[in-house]
Amino acid sequence: MAETPQKPHRSGGIVFGLARSDLLHEWILTTCLVMAIAAVLSPLLLLFGLKFGTIETLRHRLIMDPRNREIRPMVSKSFTRQWFDQMRQRHDVAFIVPTTRQISSTVDVQAHGRGPKKALDIIPTMDGDPLIRENGAPIPGEGQCVLSAAAAQELGVKTGDTVLAWAKRIKGRRYQSASTRLRVAGVLNPRASMRKAMYVRLDFLEAVEAYKDGRAVPRFGWSGTTALAYPVYSGLVVVVPQKLTKLEENMLVINTGFSKVVEPGEDLDKKIGFHLGRHMQIYLLTTRKPVGLESVGAVRGRLRGKGATLLPLAGPLAAELLGPGGTKVADLKVVGLSVHPGMAADLKLSPLPPWGRGQGSMAKLLTIMLPQGLKVPPGPLSLKLTRGKQTLSFPVQATEERGPAGDVAYLPSRLAGILNLFQHRNISFDPTGKEFILARRGYAGFRMYAATIDDVPKLKQFLEGPGQALRVHTEASRIRDVVELNTYLTLIFWLIAVVGIVGGLASLIASLYASVERKKKEMAVLRLLGLSGGKLFRFPIYQGIIIAGGGYLVAMAFFQLLAYTINTLFAAHLQKGESFCELPWPYALASLAATIAIAVLAASLAAWRATRIEPAEALRDE
Amino acid sequence: MENTPSAAVDRDSPRSTAQASPTTPGPDVYRLINVLKRREKGGNVFELHIPEMVVGPGQFVALVGASGCGKSTLLDMLAMVLRPTSATEFSITVPRTGRQHHVMEMDDEAMARVRMAQLGYVLQTGGLLPFLSVRDNIMLPCRINGINDRRAEVDMLVQRLGISGQMSKKPAHLSGGQRQRVAIARALAHRPPIVLADEPTAAVDKYTARDIRDEFKELTQQMQVTLLMVTHDESLVAGVVDRTFGFKVKKLNDQHTQSTLLEEK
Numbered sequence: 035m036a037e038t039p040q041k042p043h044r045s046g047g048i049v050f051g052l053a054r055s056d057l058l059h060e061w062i063l064t065t066c067l068v069m070a071i072a073a074v075l076s077p078l079l080l081l082f083g084l085k086f087g088t089i090e091t092l093r094h095r096l097i098m099d100p101r102n103r104e105i106r107p108m109v110s111k112s113f114t115r116q117w118f119d120q121m122r123q124r125h126d127v128a129f130i131v132p133t134t135r136q137i138s139s140t141v142d143v144q145a146h147g148r149g150p151k152k153a154l155d156i157i158p159t160m161d162g163d164p165l166i167r168e169n170g171a172p173i174p175g176e177g178q179c180v181l182s183a184a185a186a187q188e189l190g191v192k193t194g195d196t197v198l199a200w201a202k203r204i205k206g207r208r209y210q211s212a213s214t215r216l217r218v219a220g221v222l223n224p225r226a227s228m229r230k231a232m233y234v235r236l237d238f239l240e241a242v243e244a245y246k247d248g249r250a251v252p253r254f255g256w257s258g259t260t261a262l263a264y265p266v267y268s269g270l271v272v273v274v275p276q277k278l279t280k281l282e283e284n285m286l287v288i289n290t291g292f293s294k295v296v297e298p299g300e301d302l303d304k305k306i307g308f309h310l311g312r313h314m315q316i317y318l319l320t321t322r323k324p325v326g327l328e329s330v331g332a333v334r335g336r337l338r339g340k341g342a343t344l345l346p347l348a349g350p351l352a353a354e355l356l357g358p359g360g361t362k363v364a365d366l367k368v369v370g371l372s373v374h375p376g377m378a379a380d381l382k383l384s385p386l387p388p389w390g391r392g393q394g395s396m397a398k399l400l401t402i403m404l405p406q407g408l409k410v411p412p413g414p415l416s417l418k419l420t421r422g423k424q425t426l427s428f429p430v431q432a433t434e435e436r437g438p439a440g441d442v443a444y445l446p447s448r449l450a451g452i453l454n455l456f457q458h459r460n461i462s463f464d465p466t467g468k469e470f471i472l473a474r475r476g477y478a479g480f481r482m483y484a485a486t487i488d489d490v491p492k493l494k495q496f497l498e499g500p501g502q503a504l505r506v507h508t509e510a511s512r513i514r515d516v517v518e519l520n521t522y523l524t525l526i527f528w529l530i531a532v533v534g535i536v537g538g539l540a541s542l543i544a545s546l547y548a549s550v551e552r553k554k555k556e557m558a559v560l561r562l563l564g565l566s567g568g569k570l571f572r573f574p575i576y577q578g579i580i581i582a583g584g585g586y587l588v589a590m591a592f593f594q595l596l597a598y599t600i601n602t603l604f605a606a607h608l609q610k611g612e613s614f615c616e617l618p619w620p621y622a623l624a625s626l627a628a629t630i631a632i633a634v635l636a637a638s639l640a641a642w643r644a645t646r647i648e649p650a651e652a653l654r655d656e
Numbered sequence: 657m658e659n660t661p662s663a664a665v666d667r668d669s670p671r672s673t674a675q676a677s678p679t680t681p682g683p684d685v686y687r688l689i690n691v692l693k694r695r696e697k698g699g700n701v702f703e704l705h706i707p708e709m710v711v712g713p714g715q716f717v718a719l720v721g722a723s724g725c726g727k728s729t730l731l732d733m734l735a736m737v738l739r740p741t742s743a744t745e746f747s748i749t750v751p752r753t754g755r756q757h758h759v760m761e762m763d764d765e766a767m768a769r770v771r772m773a774q775l776g777y778v779l780q781t782g783g784l785l786p787f788l789s790v791r792d793n794i795m796l797p798c799r800i801n802g803i804n805d806r807r808a809e810v811d812m813l814v815q816r817l818g819i820s821g822q823m824s825k826k827p828a829h830l831s832g833g834q835r836q837r838v839a840i841a842r843a844l845a846h847r848p849p850i851v852l853a854d855e856p857t858a859a860v861d862k863y864t865a866r867d868i869r870d871e872f873k874e875l876t877q878q879m880q881v882t883l884l885m886v887t888h889d890e891s892l893v894a895g896v897v898d899r900t901f902g903f904k905v906k907k908l909n910d911q912h913t914q915s916t917l918l919e920e921k
Contacts, residue, residue: 048799052785059787059826559783562737563797564772566765 049569053576056556063549064581070545071585072592074538075629079593079617081534082625085527087597087615092523096516097487100164101226101509103128105482105493108505110135112476115460121482126489131158131236132477134243141242142200142211143232145189151200152188154181155229157481158236164483166233171220179216180233183224193220199232201245201256212245212256240474252466263461263470265451266324267370269347270333271298271306272317273381274340283317285336291329292319307350307369307442311382324454343377346370348450350442351419351457355404356427358413366443368402368417370450385437385444392446397468399446402430406439419456426456428463428470487513542629543636546581550574550640571641578637579630586629593617683749683756685850685882686711686734690744693729699911704729706917709901711882713751713849716873718893718900719886719917725903726915727886728854733759734884735777735852736767750774751849751882773801776843776851776881780858782835784827790838791823797846806845813841817871833864840872844879851876853885857892865892 057064096102113132121130133139142151159166159180161173171180179197181189191197200213216234241251250258270292278286283295296318303309310316319333330346337344348370355363372392373383387403402417404410410432418427430445437444445453452470455461460473484490490508497504553574561570597615604614617625688709695702704726711717721727732738733746736759740746746759748770757770776797777783784793794814798806814820817837827835836856843851856872857865869892876883887893893900900920907913 052788055792056785056787556785556787559779559785561768562735562771562777562779562783564768564775564800566768568765 049565049572050576052560053573054580056553057577057580064584067545067549067581068584068588071542071582071629072588074541075585075589075625076592076596078531078534078538079589079625080596080615081527081530082621083593083597083615083617085531086617086621087601087613091614097520098164098168099516100168100483102487102513102516103164103483103485103490104509105484105490105497106507107479107497108507110478111504112478113480114476118477118480121480124493126485126493128483128485129162129164130480130482131160131163133158133479133481134239135478139239139242141232142202143185143189144198144200145191146196146198152185152230154185154188155231156199156239156242157231157233158239159233159481160236163233165226166220166222169223169226171222171233174216174219174234176235177214177216178219178234179238180220180222181218182222182227182229182231182233184228185230185232186218186221188230191218193218201242203246203248205248212251212254214254214256252464260464260467260469261472263452263455263459263472264326265346265348265448266326266455266458267321267330267346267348267451268324268454269306269321270319270330271310271345271347272319272333272337273310273343273345274315274317274337276340277315278317278340282336286317286319286333290319290332290336291325292321292333294320296320306345306347307367308371308444309382309384313382314380324458327451343373343381345373346447346451348447348454349445351450351453353443353453354418354420355402355410355443356416356418357411358415360416361411363410363415364408365441366404366417367441368443368445368450368453370447370454371444372447385435387437387444387446388433388435389446392448395468396449396470399449400428400430400468401433401446403433403435403437403444405441405443406436408436419453421457424456424460426453426461426463426470429465487516539632542582542632543639546574546578546633546636547640549577549581550637550643553577571638574637574641575634578633582629582633583626586626590622683713683751683754684710685713685715685749685751686884687745687747687749688743689746691733691740691746692742693726693733693738694741695729701912702726702729703912703914704917705914706730709917709919711884711899713882714877714880715898716876716883716896717885718897719884720888720890720893720900720920721903721915722888722905724913725905727888727903730917731852731854731884731886735775736762736771748774748850751880772797773846774848774850776846776848778836778839778843778851778853778856780855781832782827782839784835784838784842786827789824789826790819790830793827793838794823794842794845797842797848801846803846806847809847810841810845813844813875816875817841832859833868836860836868837871840868840875844875844881847879848881850882850884853883855887856885857887857889865889869893869896 118130118132121127139156140153141156143154144151159173163173166173166180174180179199181191186192189197195218197216197218198213199216200211202209202211204210216232216238222233241254241256244251245256245258248258250256250260272286286295287293298316298318302316302318305318321329327346330344334342334344350367350369353366353368355366357363371385371387372389373381373387374391375386377383378386385403389399389401392399402415414429415432416427416429418425452461461470462473463469464471482493484493490513491510494506494508494510496502497506557570557573560573561567597617600615601613607614686709688706690708691706693704695704719727719730729738733740736748739759743760747756748759749756750770757766759767762770784790785796788796794810795806798804798810811820814823817840819834819837819841822830822834822838827838830838836859839856840853843853853872857868860868872883872885873896875881885893885897890900901917902920904916904918905913906915
């Protein structure tokens with residue numbers, strides 16, 4: 035095609051320069067156009083800002099308000115730890131914490147440890163409690179509490195103060211009370227609860243409940259009885275000099291708790307974990323579920339005068355032997371074995387543990403006979419048992435005597451029986467009293483929050499369904515209102531937004547189209563000077579971009595000013611991380627991109643028309 | 657439409673030597689043979705017929721006629737901003753390179769390229785861009801062509817035209833005569849071989865018009881530029897130009913006007 039002596043370069047730059055010069059030359063008109071676009075964009079940006087600020091905040095507050103997500107049981111029932119674990123696994127449960135019986139859920143509280151006592155509800159909490167978290171307080175730790183606004187007002191205390199909490203019980207005809215100090219870790223926002231309540235860790239509630247039940251709470255120095263763990267056995271070896279009659283055999287399992295009399299087989303030693311001579315009659319009583327000492331006593335009664343020796347069976351149980359500092363020494367199988375030293379010889383029993391019948395206080399029974407050859411570091415030893423997530427550990431004293439080589443260790447029968455109980459129930463070791471204490475079985479109720487308000491009906495259905503058969507209370511009517519309000523808010527926003535966007539679009543297109551129409555003459559001259567249609571096409575587009583960009587900048591400045599004003603004015607009503615008017619930067623960028631895109635579109639439309647006109651005709655139009 | 661490039665070239669070579677220009681020898685700058693432009697507007701038909709128009713390099717050619725005769729239409733076609741309806745030949749030859757461009761076979765881009773580099777254009781009211789200063793207006797064709805070394809020559813040109821004091825003003829602040837001089841400077845700044853002027857003196861008084869005409873002629877002669885000037889005022893160009901073309905207008909009926917280009921000898 036036709037050549038050119040000098041190749042024109044940077045004609046894009048020339049066109050941009052011309053577009054800019056033209057806008058600068060007509061700066062008053064340019065300002066008008068920029069302002070016209072800013073006038074359309076500012077309210078739109080503000081609308082979006084309010085959408086992301088106020089509306090989102092309100093919506094979030096409504097939808098996520100823990101009060102709307104709460105599910106409370108209407109009946110008291112025993113809920114096991116496993117049940118709570120299961121519920122925690124559900125993805126529609128945001129939070130669940132067990133509660134104790136209603137009766138044990140109040141304490142008397144004194145501000146700063148003096149003055150009048152005020153009765154407060156105590157409500158259990160733990161990490162992740164949305165009611166606490168979303169109402170401006172930290173989750174209370176050990177020795178801490180969080181107060182509702184009403185409770186804090188009643189007591190006249192604030193965050194950081196100390197209160198004295200009193201638990202009360204009736205013993206005989208007298209009231210007894212005991213107290214502990216708690217630090218106020220935070221005060222909830224008034225909207226969290228109208229109740230005069232104190233939020234504490236679950237174990238504090240358990241302590242109060244234990245005290246009301248007459249038990250001691252060594253942690254707080256509260257006196258009372260202790261629920262000690264008791265031994266249970268999974269079988270009984272009966273050794274008698276003479277063979278029993280069939281009737282006598284049957285008598286051993288009728289109403290004793292044992293279920294069957296079994297002739298010992300060849301594998302008896304392996305089954306029971308120790309060796310017995312076979313020169314006497316041996317019977318093995320089995321059981322379907324572990325039995326207590328009373329069953330052993332019942333059997334003993336039936337065999338009175340027959341010279342019988344009874345060896346209750348506990349184990350073998352898996353346990354870890356820990357050295358000083360909790361380092362693991364060995365994995366062991368522990369077996370309970372206690373027998374009168376005099377009897378042991380008659381039974382040809384081996385091994386022979388040195389603790390005899392294994393009686394006396396539990397402190398004396400924390401001993402273990404380790405297998406031969408096991409190397410044990412010097413210093414204190416302890417034994418640890420694990421069941422699921424539960425562990426039980428306690429100190430043990432190794433005897434001088436050693437049992438046969440291998441991994442079997444021997445414990446006094448009563449201790450092994452308690453460890454046997456641990457297979458079914460939670461037990462803790464109290465190091466001060468050197469006793470095993472029975473932990474609670476379950477809880478009377480719970481506080482639960484669904485993940486969202488939409489999950490509430492489903493959860494209610496599940497809990498009231500055949501599997502659970504609970505009756506629960508939910509804020510169903512309030513949820514309905516919230517969902518409705520949410521729908522309307524969203525709808526109203528989009529209606530306004532659509533009208534605003536359509537109006538803005540029309541105004542932007544009209545402004546830019548008009549400005550290109552006015553530039554027809556200049557564009558014709560440029561075309562005459564040799565700018566091709568394609569290059570000339572960019573002239574109004576650059577102008578559109580400059581005008582729209584300018585309009586956006588002005589609108590953004592207005593928006594920032596207004597957003598700042600609004601947020602400052604309403605700062606008191608905002609929580610941390612909330613804002614009444616804000617435009618996240620990806621949306622700010624997106625709105626700029628949309629504005630520029632619309633500007634290019636509008637200018638292209640006009641430019642297409644302008645460049646289609648023959649330059650000659652444009653020149654002669656006057 | 658009926659002409660083919662080969663036919664055009666065949667006829668071209670013997671003619672160009674036979675019809676050499678009186679001032680400068682070389683190939684014809686414009687060759688228009690049997691060109692027709694037909695325009696229809698609101699039921700009115702206007703036809704411009706050019707049996708033959710051949711312009712040699714360096715010539716000063718006047719196109720004279722009353723308004724409505726089609727002289728601006730012709731000028732637009734010569735300026736490659738308007739396509740003829742049909743033509744046996746319509747070509748422009750660049751004197752410097754000898755390269756011939758056949759308008760009937762060119763697309764818009766190609767025409768824009770030729771226009772950019774080879775043509776200067778002076779419009780009735782200057783056609784200056786109001787948003788650029790006088791200097792930027794004059795330098796614009798150079799910038800579009802990517803020429804950066806014309807500063808000294810342009811300064812000379814401006815001095816000759818007597819507008820060197822106006823360089824940083826915007827066109828709106830100039831008088832009509834000054835504006836036309838700026839337009840002439842712009843048309844010549846990038847040294848095109850051809851300059852087209854559309855009634856360049858229509859907006860100024862008679863004396864200024866003559867001054868402008870003389871300056872224009874002098875400059876184009878010095879620069880060996882082929883100048884085609886449209887005017888309605890025959891007295892302005894009489895005795896000054898190399899050649900004059902006129903229009904014979906025939907009204908066939910109320911709606912149909914026919915105009916034919918004829919050279920006045």
